Amino acid sequence: MEKRLLMAMLLSMAVLLLIPFLYQWLGPTPAPVAVETPEEPRVEEKRVESEPYQERISQASRGSSEPLSPTRGQDRKIQVENDDMVLTWSSTGARLESVRLKRYADESGEPVELLVQGLSETLPRPMQLRLDDEELDRELATSPFEVTGGAAGTVQAPAQIAFSYRNQGLLVEEEITIPQSGHLLEVRTRVELGGRPAAYSVLLGPGIGRADPEGGTSTDFWWPGVAYYAAGSMEKYDASDLAEGAHRIEMSARWVAVDSKYFASVVIAPDEIRAARLSAVAGPGGAGGESDEAPLVLGEAEFRGTARYSLFLGPKDQEELALADPFLSDIVDYGWFDLLVRPLLYCLKLTYAYVGNYGVSIIILTFLINLALFPLRYKQIASMKKMSELQPKIRSIQDRYKRMKRTDPRRQQMNPEMMGLYKQHGVNPLGGCLPLVIQMPFLFAFYRMLDSSIELRAAPFMGWIQDLSRHDPYYITPIVMGASMVVQQKMTPAAGDPMQRRMMMLLPVVFTFFFLNLSSGLVVYFLFSNLFAMMFQVLMQRWKPELAPKRKSPPKKTRKK
Numbered sequence: 001m002e003k004r005l006l007m008a009m010l011l012s013m014a015v016l017l018l019i020p021f022l023y024q025w026l027g028p029t030p031a032p033v034a035v036e037t038p039e040e041p042r043v044e045e046k047r048v049e050s051e052p053y054q055e056r057i058s059q060a061s062r063g064s065s066e067p068l069s070p071t072r073g074q075d076r077k078i079q080v081e082n083d084d085m086v087l088t089w090s091s092t093g094a095r096l097e098s099v100r101l102k103r104y105a106d107e108s109g110e111p112v113e114l115l116v117q118g119l120s121e122t123l124p125r126p127m128q129l130r131l132d133d134e135e136l137d138r139e140l141a142t143s144p145f146e147v148t149g150g151a152a153g154t155v156q157a158p159a160q161i162a163f164s165y166r167n168q169g170l171l172v173e174e175e176i177t178i179p180q181s182g183h184l185l186e187v188r189t190r191v192e193l194g195g196r197p198a199a200y201s202v203l204l205g206p207g208i209g210r211a212d213p214e215g216g217t218s219t220d221f222w223w224p225g226v227a228y229y230a231a232g233s234m235e236k237y238d239a240s241d242l243a244e245g246a247h248r249i250e251m252s253a254r255w256v257a258v259d260s261k262y263f264a265s266v267v268i269a270p271d272e273i274r275a276a277r278l279s280a281v282a283g284p285g286g287a288g289g290e291s292d293e294a295p296l297v298l299g300e301a302e303f304r305g306t307a308r309y310s311l312f313l314g315p316k317d318q319e320e321l322a323l324a325d326p327f328l329s330d331i332v333d334y335g336w337f338d339l340l341v342r343p344l345l346y347c348l349k350l351t352y353a354y355v356g357n358y359g360v361s362i363i364i365l366t367f368l369i370n371l372a373l374f375p376l377r378y379k380q381i382a383s384m385k386k387m388s389e390l391q392p393k394i395r396s397i398q399d400r401y402k403r404m405k406r407t408d409p410r411r412q413q414m415n416p417e418m419m420g421l422y423k424q425h426g427v428n429p430l431g432g433c434l435p436l437v438i439q440m441p442f443l444f445a446f447y448r449m450l451d452s453s454i455e456l457r458a459a460p461f462m463g464w465i466q467d468l469s470r471h472d473p474y475y476i477t478p479i480v481m482g483a484s485m486v487v488q489q490k491m492t493p494a495a496g497d498p499m500q501r502r503m504m505m506l507l508p509v510v511f512t513f514f515f516l517n518l519s520s521g522l523v524v525y526f527l528f529s530n531l532f533a534m535m536f537q538v539l540m541q542r543w544k545p546e547l548a549p550k551r552k553s554p555p556k557k558t559r560k561k
Contacts, residue, residue, distance in 0.1 A: 070166060071146050071166045076147070078090075080154070080156075081154050082181055082182070084183055086099075086154075093140065094128070094165070095125035095141075101183070104457070104458075112220060116205075116207040124141065124298070126205065131198070136170060136193075145164060145165045158180045175187070183314025185312075188306070189309075190305065191305065197304050197305025198304070203298065203299075203300055204226070204257065204266075205258045206283055206297070206298050207224060207296030220261060225297060227258075228255065229328075239297055248278075253301065254270045255267060256276045257312075259331055263454075264316055265313050266313075268311075269308070273301045273302065274303060276301055277299075278299055280297050281295065281296055282296070318332065318345070347368075348455075359462060359524055362525050374536055377533060390425060393421060443525075457469050468519060468521035468524070472523060475516055486508045487534065488530055
């Protein structure tokens with residue numbers, strides 16, 4: 001049983017380390033409604049592309065009530081700042097060039113940059129409006145818009161800026177309202193061709209986060225992907241899912257997003273997004289900084305004519321996401337343990353509201369979990385105590401059958417005889433494992449919560465631990481955790497033969513090794529879980545001394561005559 005327990009714990013720890021990758025490999029692959037690749041354009045696009053550019057403009061202009069004077073804009077930057085972010089637009093293409101989040105600092109202490117910088121001129125730009133017609137789309141992307149509301153210098157929010165572009169039959173207008181605080185913008189767009197509503201899309205990406213070709217240690221923008229919410233569920237793709245071509249979602253979506261571990265850019269329009277298009281392109285480095293040409297994901301929310309939508313640019317904070325849209329919190333993916341992680345996170349934040357320290361909050365929550373598991377721990381100690389008392393009889397049975405040959409049919413009677421012995425003395429051979437098995441989901445849930453919740457990002461605990469989402473820089477807590485496991489084993493009634501007990505003593509070494517590079521918040525949870533278990537065990541053994549392990553009496557010294 002101890003060998004099986006050791007193997008179970010080793011496998012559990014392996015799953016704990018590999019669970020993000022296992023979830024991507026083994027999780028259900030979202031099935032898009034339809035697939036569109038650049039090599040297979042729609043029939044309407046083929047017909048439009050076959051007509052000369054001036055002829056298309058001329059035909060479109062026939063439906064216009066009055067001719068549109070060409071736009072006379074200038075290429076310039078527009079910067080707007082509110083309490084939480086600094087936004088920078090370019091009048092060329094009315095594109096967003098920078099989003100700096102003031103409440104979140106990167107490793108250099110500067111505000112986190114939400115958009116990928118250093119993009120090639122051939123790539124589209126974030127929040128750019130794209131048209132189906134390639135030539136018109138190119139004209140719109142490279143032409144300066146007229147700007148109103150964007151004065152010289154930095155504009156302080158609340159503010160409203162407007163971009164407009166006109167050229168013969170093409171009319172494009174975009175009004176953006178920036179609140180005094182928060183990460184949610186309100187946008188109204190209008191696109192007409194020849195006086196008629198035209199189809200267009202709002203671009204999210206390419207990619208997310210500041211490119212780092214040299215490979216930094218920041219994990220803010222790990223696991224970039226493009227997601228959408230439609231028909232009551234969320235689907236998410238990463239760059240590898242889009243390697244063979246773009247996916248087109250032919251259904252109304254509630255929101256479309258490009259997101260990463262901690263941050264996201266989202267277009268929210270519950271009733272107006274007509275379809276979505278998801279793709280990937282090669283870019284400079286990418287969010288993880290793994291190579292100079294890492295793939296960057298793209299998301300496009302499609303509209304027609306005049307549309308109103310919200311634009312969320314910021315952290316994947318549960319409260320902010322819920323305020324932006326009730327279904328946007330689904331973008332925080334906790335994997336298989338979602339049902340357990342969300343209540344844990346709620347309790348953790350509730351505790352934090354009173355104590356003001358997430359490390360202390362983890363300790364309090366760990367105590368409450370151990371208190372709830374106290375009856376099971378009592379059964380575990382009692383079961384292991386009975387098992388230790390039965391060891392002489394168990395060894396006697398094993399020795400008796402050990403003398404028989406493996407082909408002897410009588411050897412098959414060993415297990416039934418041992419089970420009869422367990423039943424006679426009221427011992428459950430798995431009773432010692434049950435609390436550990438029950439605790440493993442909490443361990444996995446804490447891992448997912450600490451690894452994916454921005455609330456724990458850069459959250460200090462004490463002294464040298466200034467970020468609970470990262471590993472202990474001096475590896476002090478993992479080593480202390482391993483030592484606590486050794487002490488706990490010494491306090492527990494021994495069961496099994498000496499060889500198996502020696503194997504169990506390797507478990508603290510294995511756990512210490514696994515926890516060295518896991519988040520310090522997870523190590524704090526497991527360390528204090530051991531300490532509280534030891535505390536409860538001491539109380540149980542004082543309450544019932546018969547549960548304490550027997551101390552070996554020293555051999556009597558004989559006097560020489």
